[in-house]
Amino acid sequence: MRTRATLLAVLMLAILATILAAGCQRGGGGGEGGEPRVGLSISTLNNPFFVSMRSGAQQAAKDEGVKLLIADAQNDSATQQDDVQNFVTQQVDAILVNPVDSEAIVPSIQAANQANIPVIALDRGASGGEIATLIASNNVEGGRMAGEELIRLVGSGPVAQLEGIPGASPTRDRGQGFEEAIDGQSAVELVASQTANFDRAEGLDVTENILQSNPEIKGIFAQNDEMALGAVRALGGRAGTDVKIVGFDGVEDALKAVQDGKMNATVAQQPDKIGSLGVENAMKVIDGESVPKNIPVEVKLVTKENVSQFLQ
Numbered sequence: 001m002r003t004r005a006t007l008l009a010v011l012m013l014a015i016l017a018t019i020l021a022a023g024c025q026r027g028g029g030g031g032e033g034g035e036p037r038v039g040l041s042i043s044t045l046n047n048p049f050f051v052s053m054r055s056g057a058q059q060a061a062k063d064e065g066v067k068l069l070i071a072d073a074q075n076d077s078a079t080q081q082d083d084v085q086n087f088v089t090q091q092v093d094a095i096l097v098n099p100v101d102s103e104a105i106v107p108s109i110q111a112a113n114q115a116n117i118p119v120i121a122l123d124r125g126a127s128g129g130e131i132a133t134l135i136a137s138n139n140v141e142g143g144r145m146a147g148e149e150l151i152r153l154v155g156s157g158p159v160a161q162l163e164g165i166p167g168a169s170p171t172r173d174r175g176q177g178f179e180e181a182i183d184g185q186s187a188v189e190l191v192a193s194q195t196a197n198f199d200r201a202e203g204l205d206v207t208e209n210i211l212q213s214n215p216e217i218k219g220i221f222a223q224n225d226e227m228a229l230g231a232v233r234a235l236g237g238r239a240g241t242d243v244k245i246v247g248f249d250g251v252e253d254a255l256k257a258v259q260d261g262k263m264n265a266t267v268a269q270q271p272d273k274i275g276s277l278g279v280e281n282a283m284k285v286i287d288g289e290s291v292p293k294n295i296p297v298e299v300k301l302v303t304k305e306n307v308s309q310f311l312q
Contacts, residue, residue: 037067038282039087040096040275043124044075047198047226048251049271050098053122056275057096064283075165075197077104084108088115094282098122101167105129118285122278123271125169132285135277135295139170142267142299143177143223146246149265149301150219153244156187159219160210162203162227163195171195174223174248188219196227203230211235219244225254225266232262240264250302250310258307268302268310 040057042050054070061068069092073080077100087095088111095112099105102125109129112119121134150159161178164171175193182190192210196202203222207230211217220243222228228247232239239245240262247254250268257263274297281291302310 035065035067036093036283036286037069037090038094038096038279039069039071039084039090039092040278041071041073041080041083041087041098043073043080043098043100045072046074047224048253049224049226049249049269052251052271053098053275056272056277057279058275059272060276060279064279066279066283068279073100075100077101080105081108085111088112088117091115092117093286094118094120096120096122096278096282097126099124099126099168101165102127102169103167118282120278120282120285122274123170133281133291133293133295135274135281136169136297137269137274137299138296139173139299140177140180142248142269143174143179144181145177145299145301146174146221146248146265146267147178147181149303150221150244150246151181151185151188153246153264154188154219157218158189158191158214158216159221160192160194160207160214160217161190162206162220162222162231163193164198164223164227166195168198171198171223178221178223191217196222196230198224198226200226200230200233203227204234205230207231207234217243219246222247225249225251228263228266229253229257232257250300252311255302255307255311258302258304259311261304265301265303268300270297273297 071083080100105126106128109119109126113130118132121131123136125134191214194206196206220231222231225247228245231245235243245263247266250266254266284291
């Protein structure tokens with residue numbers, strides 16, 4: 001009898017261990033109800049583009065049964081470092097990071113690497129550390145697309161560029177593509193290129209400064225729509241007519257400006273898709289699946305002729 005009781009006890013312990021192991025295969029961090037926990041560090045939520053990215057991630061998290069923890073770095077690298085370190089301390093199952101600065105984020109990614117927490121970069125890459133994948137628009141191609149459109153619109157003459165946050169990979173990549181387009185011809189000349197930090201108010205101020213030094217400007221490429229909308233305000237009635245404006249992102253305010261003729265074009269991204277793909281691929285990594293090192297998300301040129309499709 002004693003032997004039989006001992007065997008039953010051993011069997012029950014084995015069954016319990018199997019159940020616990022199965023429950024831990026996905027979501028070792030253990031959120032409420034045992035669901036996986038994923039941290040999302042966003043550069044700033046004071047920008048419609050990143051609000052859309054968050055929405056896409058939230059919807060995917062709901063669909064996947066994931067507890068999504070969100071932190072807004074408010075465009076401050078030090079704040080983002082603290083946010084990511086908090087995710088590491090909480091032992092989340094994976095971290096999604098949209099870096100404020102591609103260099104400054106490296107120590108935070110390395111801390112997650114040391115804790116064996118997989119990291120996925122969204123929209124902006126990192127200059128170091130190990131990331132499972134980068135999910136981003138093809139920013140070089142988008143910048144080239146914007147440059148070619150601005151050349152077509154202007155025909156000939158001087159143009160300017162409003163740059164994003166120094167050190168951010170989209171700033172570098174969009175600028176590279178745009179300048180490749182400009183360098184490939186001689187009719188249109190880039191005479192001014194200044195940072196406005198992806199910010200609408202700064203876009204207004206920097207455009208005003210550029211116009212004072214270069215009143216003959218015929219076109220402006222802004223590396224995001226927020227800066228482009230700042231340029232629209234600075235130019236007033238000249239926006240979209242005397243001075244052609246091409247933006248980048250495809251946010252709703254910019255699409256309406258294209259429809260109204262105040263902007264001439266924008267390169268549309270799919271920020272909600274970047275966010276949802278982030279969560280979906282985080283789940284794959286958590287489950288031990290391999291994912292591509294780069295997952296490109298298509299960009300499209302939006303003009304007055306096709307803007308209605310994007311507004312729908």
